[in-house]
Amino acid sequence: MTVGSPLNVFGILFSVITVSALLIWVERRLIGIWQDRLGPNRLGPLGLMQVAADMIKIFFKEDWTPPFADRPVFFIAPAIIMIATLTGFVVIPFAPGIGVVDFNFGLLYFLALSSLSVYSVVLAGYVSNNKYALLGSLRAAAQTISYEVFMGLSVMGVVMLAGSFNLREIVEAQRDVWFCLPQIAGLVTFTIAAIAEMHRAPFDLPEGEQELVAGFHMEYSGMKFGMFFVGEYLSVTLNAAMMVTLFFGGWLGPAFLPPLLWFMLKTSLVIIFFILVRSALPRPRYDQLMSFGWKVMLPVTLLNLLVTGAAVLSTQH
Amino acid sequence: MELFLFYLSAGICAVSTAMVITGVNALHSLLYLIVSLLAAAFIFYLLGAYFAALLEVIIYAGAIMVLFVFVVMMLNLGRQTIEQEKSWLNAKMWIGPSLLAALLLLELGYLFAQGQGTAIGQQVSAKQVGIALFGPYLLAVELASMLLLAGLVGAYHLGRPLERP
Numbered sequence: 001m002t003v004g005s006p007l008n009v010f011g012i013l014f015s016v017i018t019v020s021a022l023l024i025w026v027e028r029r030l031i032g033i034w035q036d037r038l039g040p041n042r043l044g045p046l047g048l049m050q051v052a053a054d055m056i057k058i059f060f061k062e063d064w065t066p067p068f069a070d071r072p073v074f075f076i077a078p079a080i081i082m083i084a085t086l087t088g089f090v091v092i093p094f095a096p097g098i099g100v101v102d103f104n105f106g107l108l109y110f111l112a113l114s115s116l117s118v119y120s121v122v123l124a125g126y127v128s129n130n131k132y133a134l135l136g137s138l139r140a141a142a143q144t145i146s147y148e149v150f151m152g153l154s155v156m157g158v159v160m161l162a163g164s165f166n167l168r169e170i171v172e173a174q175r176d177v178w179f180c181l182p183q184i185a186g187l188v189t190f191t192i193a194a195i196a197e198m199h200r201a202p203f204d205l206p207e208g209e210q211e212l213v214a215g216f217h218m219e220y221s222g223m224k225f226g227m228f229f230v231g232e233y234l235s236v237t238l239n240a241a242m243m244v245t246l247f248f249g250g251w252l253g254p255a256f257l258p259p260l261l262w263f264m265l266k267t268s269l270v271i272i273f274f275i276l277v278r279s280a281l282p283r284p285r286y287d288q289l290m291s292f293g294w295k296v297m298l299p300v301t302l303l304n305l306l307v308t309g310a311a312v313l314s315t316q317h
Numbered sequence: 318m319e320l321f322l323f324y325l326s327a328g329i330c331a332v333s334t335a336m337v338i339t340g341v342n343a344l345h346s347l348l349y350l351i352v353s354l355l356a357a358a359f360i361f362y363l364l365g366a367y368f369a370a371l372l373e374v375i376i377y378a379g380a381i382m383v384l385f386v387f388v389v390m391m392l393n394l395g396r397q398t399i400e401q402e403k404s405w406l407n408a409k410m411w412i413g414p415s416l417l418a419a420l421l422l423l424e425l426g427y428l429f430a431q432g433q434g435t436a437i438g439q440q441v442s443a444k445q446v447g448i449a450l451f452g453p454y455l456l457a458v459e460l461a462s463m464l465l466l467a468g469l470v471g472a473y474h475l476g477r478p479l480e481r482p
Contacts, residue, residue, distance in 0.1 A: 072345075073344065073345070073348065076348075104442075105367050105368060105371050108375065109371060111371075111375055112374035112375045112378075112379060115374070115375050115383075116374065116378060116379055118379070118383055119351070119383070119386070122383060122386055122390070123344075123348075123386070126344065126386070126389075126390045134390065138387070138390060141383055141384075141386065141387045141390070142387070144383075145380055145383055145384065148379070148380065152375070165443060
């Protein structure tokens with residue numbers, strides 16, 4: 001296990017947080033374009049300063065803690081999602097030589113942290129002592145636990161093909177062909193599971209504005225709400241980076257661009273795809289979401305695992 | 318350094334487990350239990366069992382404990398239960414468990430004094446775990462899977478929709 005230099009660590013931390021904050025603006029502009037309107041375009045060039053304005057606004061809002069909430073847990077909950085997603089970036093291999101640690105079980109580490117980030121949503125909803133928030137976090141708990149299973153199963157095909165949990169070795173194993181071709185079923189199931197894990201539209205049932213007001217973060221205001229907000233974009237970035245690493249060859253690409261640029265380009269494309277999905281698809285009903293998970297996703301991931309295992313065995317012997 | 322980290326995580330583990338037992342608020346107890354599991358995962362990691370450490374986090378801390386929190390949420394234990402739990406935890410009930418725990422502590426001290434069991438183990442890879450599970454311990458894996466299947470069938474039986482007469 002090798003550890004990157006401090007420059008590496010702080011550079012990654014800074015750029016990841018900046019990208020996630022900028023995503024708020026990117027998402028609003030892109031959805032604006034796709035919905036045939038302008039989106040925020042007034043502040044600064046192309047409306048870029050909107051992010052700064054939102055930040056200032058959110059810092060000056062009253063940070064109110066409801067008297068009926070469980071105070072210590074109410075404070076911890078928004079911190080959990082930030083910490084869990086930010087530490088998830090530790091194992092992402094951005095380019096050769098750029099990355100925080102090179103850990104042999106990087107993929108499992110990512111799965112572990114994404115399963116820990118569930119607590120943020122679940123606890124926030126429960127300790128708010130509000131029935132809409134409670135309903136939101138009940139949905140979040142069941143949804144994320146189910147889709148975590150499929151997320152773990154869908155990446156095991158990649159692990160079989162690469163023969164390693166190490167993310168750098170997985171990228172290196174894609175020199176001949178990116179895993180998005182042999183693992184197309186894995187890619188599709190991973191994408192669906194990732195959207196459900198991030199609880200973004202169309203799977204944003206824990207928030208469900210039309211039925212649950214704002215869902216789990218209903219009682220949160222000021223920067224605590226801001227943490228949930230930025231945390232969501234952080235996990236979008238993390239999952240997009242993970243998808244690029246696992247299925248789209250990470251930093252690999254033709255030599256006319258440096259590896260880091262390839263990685264950033266691919267990650268941005270995946271992020272834009274996530275935003276497109278959000279603006280294009282309607283939200284399913286809750287029971288539809290759960291039965292889709294267990295009746296479609298589970299068999300597909302298991303079949304994919306079976307076929308991949310058979311293919312790997314037959315090519316080895 | 319490793320020894321210091323070991324004692325640190327072991328200390329966190331012990332303290333948080335104690336908080337689990339003595340806590341009166343069910344949710345706070347569960348949070349301490351999660352911390353305790355994370356500390357145990359850290360100990361596994363320090364011993365070189367990376368795979369076991371990560372599985373501990375994914376399965377115990379990340380999945381099973383979420384279900385526990387889920388159940389606590391569904392039961393919605395309020396102030397009343399906290400009062401009730403407080404009345405259950407009196408000084409007398411500590412005698413038996415503390416005696417047993419003291420015995421274990423003595424045993425541990427004896428083992429340490431012998432100078433054994435303090436070796437930091439070697440690294441265990443995922444492949445070794447797999448070979449061990451599906452080689453010599455295949456029977457145990459199959460038995461565990463049958464147990465899980467029985468649990469699944471039981472849950473399905475309890476959860477099926479009522480038949481209309």
